[in-house]
Amino acid sequence: MPGDSAGGGPLELFLKIGLDERTAKNTVANNKVTANLTAVINEAAVADGCSRTVGNLLYTVATKFPANALVHRPTLLQYIVSSKIKAPAQLDAAFLFFANTASEKFNLSEFEEACGVGVEVSMEEIEVCVRDIFYEKKDSILEQRYRTNVGELFGHVRKKLPWADPKIVKQIIDAKLYELLGERTAADNEKPQKKKEKPVKVEDKKTVVVAPAPPSEEDINPFLIFPQPEENFKVHTEIFFSNGSVLRCCNKKEVLEKHLKLTGGKVFSRFPPEPNGYLHIGHAKAMFVDFGLAKERGGNCYLRYDDTNPEAEKEEYIDHIKEIVEWMGWKPFKITYASDYFQELYDLAVELIKRGHAYVDHQTPEEIKHYREHKMNSPWRDRPIEESLELFEKMREGKMDEGEATLRMKQDMQSDNYNMYDLIAYRIKKTPHPHAGDKWCIYPSYDYAHCIVDSLENITHSLCTLEFETRRASYYWLLHALDLYQPYVWEYSRLNVTNTVMSKRKLNRLVTEKWVDGWDDPRLMTLAGLRRRGVTSTAINGFVKGIGITRSDSSTIRLDRLEYHVREELNKTAPRTMVVLNPLKVVITNLKEDSVMDLEAKKWPDAQTDDAVYKVPFSKTIYIERSDFRLKDTKDYYGLAPGKSVLLRYAFPIKCTDFILADDNETVLEIRAEYDPSKKTKPKGVLHWVSEPSTGVSPLLVEVRLFDKLFLSENPAELGDDWLGDLNPQSKIVIPSAFAVSSLQDSAIGSTFQFERLGYFVVDKDSTPEKLVFNRTVTLRDSYAKGGK
Incomplete structure (x- = not known):
């Protein structure tokens, strides 16, 4: 046999390319495989050895490459040796490509595309897919x-x-x-035993302890990761997913005891939105985390407006936030404002200066940026404390112009953390405040105010998204410098959804430049837009809960996952009805002119009881969707065509006997049909329809708005300045003259329905007594539950 000698020959060659000894020996025992593999190694020019990964792929080529395409084998081997093809899946794709390419020439770009050459799948993409x-x-x-x-x-x-x-x-x-x-568990390691079918005698019966059922999504508690308030004394604990160690709170015993006495040991959290725009679905996750933790632990959650920038804030936004929080099902313990604490914040800034931890600076924003980038101290960093106190008072009294000075915290300019480079605590803004009026002309920064107000309100858990993680050091530095109580800080991944933007700056531009119809446009992921689209708060909360609270900042959630939760709820709550978007008239010739029948239709999804029905009038003239009729029939078409029968939902089969064309000889104006009241005909196609409520009277005329993804790309934010060019031109289609059943006439704004075969719809606020307007919430098709795309 070839390869018997351990000193050389094929066996040594096969071991050099990384094959394990057993595989190599089995190979040399097979003359055909030995010859093939030797030829492959020589063609690939790796007789002196290669990595195990490459060697295993070469072995696969030797055993599986299609014989009818040997002319292409050298090309494939070069792709393997150069690691352009490095995975078994790519190799299988290459075999399939060459098996179908018998000619000597082939398109190289088509080959690379078929084999995924150059495609790098990130760990983040895999994590999202697996999740x-x-x-x-x-x-x-x-x-x-x-x-x-x-x-x-x-x-x-x-x-x-x-x-x-x-x-x-x-x-x-x-x-x-x-x-x-x-x-x-021990049970996990046990092999499942086959159950023997054996009749059970009464005397053999014993008490059986049944293991509890596994938790459902509703039973899973996402808040178990958070500590109890009395644990707010730990420090320098490494947090999973962080780069190295990050700070945790470290309260002195007497400080923590005082805090626990004030709170009674309860959890206190806060939802702190800035009133500078409308809330979006990312805020729904923040609400779920903040209010949900307090509710689960029997504690309290503040709604606190982070209103430290009067130039961007409006009463409109303040009112909207309060309304949306209530709509989302959350009840604040108290509604407070950062501006409620302006005096305390000012007094503590004075104390910070007195302790040598703050100074008045005269650098411009550009100079501050330059100095921070080069880790250089400000020229005014070491000015005398009394001088900073005097200047800060002048700032407070309005004796200095905007931009003339700022108050900066004296932190650590040599730190590895950019957010420790002497952050600004106060700046001059001679702008009236929507909540505090014109009392102040200096305003605290977020970095200064946020942590202090958390402490003043005795917050136990200060929860925020991961982009604030690097600010944790500054958060604790400031509270430590002032000897204030330190809450437990924990960051979680923010919620990103495909085919939309959630940057407030981008949302504001979409609204102000009228790319959309206001903050509550149903195409936006603002909570006002989702509500107007017919998405319920319970569906949003279910969606957020299903995502969980983690620190893995690698996820953009597919839009169809949210739609899945919406369908799950509306399928149980939205009554069914029939609406025709693009009506085509059908006259049933064998029905009397004045004949109108009331047919029973299911009002609720999967209704089984007699009381879950509604009456649908059926008359001589009905209307079907124009897309449900063709002049030429095909095998894969289930609609109506000349000489063909279909079933009208809840009614009878009808057969097209004739049709009337317009002058262009293409547009169908009217269809003539006969119905079969015996229902003996069993057509495959089932159509929805709307009939004239009485002879010569048109059905209810309604407007229907069909909404789709606002952006064509899954992540338009990645497109840079070109993101507006990615707007979907078909994101909103208005159908002004749809026909609906007359029972919808008195539907109230916000009422939801399932339009059979079309999707779920809600009555829009633009409706008038003369004409109802419906927004499509989601289609009936559920791609997420089926695996999606």
Whole structure:
């Protein structure tokens, strides 16, 4: 046999390319595979050795490459050796490509595209994909626990991300299983035993302890990660997902005891929006975290307006925030404003100067930026305390112009953290304040005010999104410098949704430049826009809860995941009805002119009882969707065509006997049909319809607005200055003359319905007594529950 000698020959060659000894020996025992693999190694010019990864791919080429395409094998080997093809999935795609390419020439770009050459799938993309699959399969995973078929989960990921690194996929799946299930139990390690079918005798019956069912999504408590208020004394604890160690609160015993006495040991949190715009779905997650933690722990949550910038704030935004918080189902313990504490904040700034921790600076914003970038101290950093106190009082009295001076905290200009480079505490703004009036002409910065007000309100858990993580050091530095109580700070990943923008600056531009119809445009991810679109607060909260509260800042949630939650709710609550968007007249010739029948239709989804129906008038003249009629029939078409029958939903089969065309000989004006009251005909197609309530009287005329994704790209924010060019021109389609059943006539604004075959709709505020306007909330199609795209 070839390769018997351990000193050389094929065996040594195969070991050089990284094959394990067993595989190498099995290979040399097969003359055909040995010859193929030797030829492949020589063609690839790696006889002196290569990595194990490359060697395993070469072995696969030797055993599986299609024989009818050997002319292309050298090309493939160069892609393998250069690591342009480095995964088994890519190799399988290459085999398939060459198996279908028998000619000597082929398109190189088509080959690279087919094999995913140059495609890099990031860990973040894999994490998002795995998370979505776990969300979809959660019930079965919780039921099967560690008996879950990991290969099946792997297959779902490969289907969506064929070029992902399988090792990373496996690691993330294993980590996600551990996150969801926790440690393996003894029961997880037991082999399932086959149940023997045996009749049970009465005397054999014993008391059986039944294990509790696995928790459902509703049972999972996302707030278990947070400590109790009495634990607010730890320091320098490493936080998972952070880069190194980040600060945690460190309260002296007497400070913590005083705090606990004031709060009774209860959780106190706060939801602190800036009143400079409308709230969006990201704020829904913040509300869920802040109000939800307090509710779960039997504590209290403030609604606190972070109103330290009077130039951007309006009463409109203040009123809107209060209304939306209530609509989202949250009840604040108290409504407060940062401006309520302006005097205390000013007094503490004076104290900070007296302690040598702040100074008045005269640098311009450009100079401050330059000095901070080069870690240089301000020329005024070491000015005498008395001088800073005197200047700060002048700032307070309005004796200095805007931009002439700022009060800066004396922190650590040599720190590795940019947010410790002497942040601004106060700036001069001679602008009246919407809440505090014209009492002040200096205003505190967010970095100065936020942590102090948290402390003054005895907040136990100061929760915010991850972009504030680097400010944690400044947060604790300031409270420590003033000997104030320190809350527990914890950052979580912000909520990003595909096909939209959530930057307040971008949202403001969309509104002010009239790219959309106001802050409550149903295409926006503002909570006002979602409410107007017919999305309920409970669906939003369910969506947010399903995402969870983690520190993994790698996720952009697919829009169809939110739509899944919306459908789940509306399918249970929205009554069914029929509306025709683009009506086409159908005259049923074998029905009497004055014949009108009331048919029973299901009012509620999957209704089984007689009282869950509504009456639908059926008359000689009805209207169907124009898209449900064709002049030429095909096998895959289930609509109406000349000589063809369809079933009218809740009514009878009808057969097209004739049609009338307009002068252009293309546009159909009217269809003539006959109906079969015996229902003996069993057509495949089922159409929705609307009839004339009485002879010669048109159905109810309504306007319908169809909304789609606002942006074509999943992440328009990545497009830089060109983001507005990505707006979807079909994001809003208005149908001014749709026909509806007459029972909708008195529908109130905000009422929701399922338009059969069309989707879920809500009555818009633009409705008038003369004409109803409906907004489409979501379509009936649910791509998320089926795996999505």
